[in-house]
Amino acid sequence: MIRTATATMPIESDTDLALSEKLQGLGTFMTRYGLVVVFAWIGAMKFTAYEASGIQPLVANSPLMSWLYNIFTVEAFSNWLGVLEIAIAVMIAAKPISARISAAGSALAAVLFLGTLSFMLSTAPVWEASLGGFPALSVAPGQFLLKDLALLGASIWTLAEALTSMRRDA
Secondary structure, three states: OOOOOOOOOOOHHHHHHHHHHHHHHHHHHHHHHHHHHHHHHHHHHHOOOOHHHHHHHHHOOOOOOOHHHOOOHHHHHHHHHHHHHHHHHHHHOOOOOOOOHHHHHHHHHHHHHHHHHHHHHEEEOOOOOHOOOOOOOOOOHHHHHHHHHHHHHHHHHHHHHHHHHHHHOO
């Protein structure tokens, strides 16, 4: 069956619409649970000395977070961050059980990604000097941190999707 089109909308078949809806469902699933895997995996890595020393220059150079090393050792802060990241993963994954818990996890994820993106302003060498500096990004930490922009978007999207579910279920 062919649907008639409006002046601004192309003609779509039921098959095209079904495929579009299936792809949107897959995208929704992959966004939510991809974010869960990223948080769980990176959170688990925070319990290693390798990861603790890897994040140390980022945190130490951050005007927002450097004070944490006055309270915690490098390893203790990394472990605490690992617990937080794993908790965020579990909360985001809880969407089928509680949209409210999932929304809270997504909100925390967004805050965490805003924090990591702030490292682009405070940590050298984000801009690759051999290529003339800005806008050329170094591999690490520049490109490593830039991916957090997309993850921030995924966090905001999962937050909005969970909030929509809460309204629908109310």
